[in-house]
Amino acid sequence: VSEIAGELIEQRLKRFVDVCRCRGLKVTHQRLEIFRQLASTDAHPTAEEIFNRVRVQLPRVSLDTVYRTLATMQEYGLIARVEALDDRGRFDANLERHHHFVCTECKGVSDFYWPSLDVIKLPREAKKLGEVRQICAELRGICTSCQSQPG
């Protein structure tokens, strides 16, 4: 979990605004701020975490707007929804093909890249199940942060 470069945030925001304009989505303060918060982190926040951050800038925003906005953004391919180990949905503005490391201790999710997985040979048995479009890897283990702070 680290900072996202301001340059990358700007680039993501630009694309966001462009896509909204092209597709007829209104660029409201709420949508901008929700997207900005998501684009500024790689921590895969939940809707509630995003809500709490957006609140600082827009105190009148409501949690249901955050949910509605995240759902809309996902529909339009502007963000991704991550299925994590705990029950709540988590969101991600990183749309580059990547995989997840999930800490079984703190439930934190980190991204990593693994291009060779896209050209790996699948077991015959798997191919028989259907047409495979994507291979998603999830590494489970203990993150460095949890290793250093036992308990």
Place this chain on the structure above:
Amino acid sequence: VSEIAGELIEQRLKRFVDVCRCRGLKVTHQRLEIFRQLASTDAHPTAEEIFNRVRVQLPRVSLDTVYRTLATMQEYGLIARVEALDDRGRFDANLERHHHFVCTECKGVSDFYWPSLDVIKLPREAKKLGEVRQICAELRGICTSCQSQPG
């Protein structure tokens, strides 16, 4: 999604009863029937689906008992909980190390085995995130059944 051999079901039930006895879990009708239903399918049913099947044999069973029982069984390593594409939890009596094929159309989950994934070289980047204990692969695509029945 196919039938499970009666022999395998019996084997799973035997282990279930043995583990319950050893660990002091009472072998109730409800627990037996819930486990039997789960051991008899590879369709990764939800709690509600299991409830509906168990109901046929035990009409007085309640949904909360099914939830409680599934949670207990998971704690004792008797079954596994599967995180799927939709929101509800799904359960599995197959405890052999395996991976999942998820159909993005019908949300169905199928098991397959991929032993070579356990000895694969991880990207350096991934190793830096923490101690990897397990690699879980999820293949996403269209299952043969959805391919043949378009719509």
Place this chain on the structure above:
DNA sequence: GTAAATGCAAATGATTTGCGGCTGG
């Protein structure tokens, strides 16, 4: 007999929705 398990009903927590008012284009 007794602790654990169950059924019932009510609570919870995340997410969704109906609706009247607000606002970006």
Place this chain on the structure above:
DNA sequence: CCAGCCGCAAATCATTTGCATTTAC
């Protein structure tokens, strides 16, 4: 202007919990 968006409050859906009763061992 006005369709789309928002905030509010109430609904929904999966899952959990408190409690009195029943049951496996």
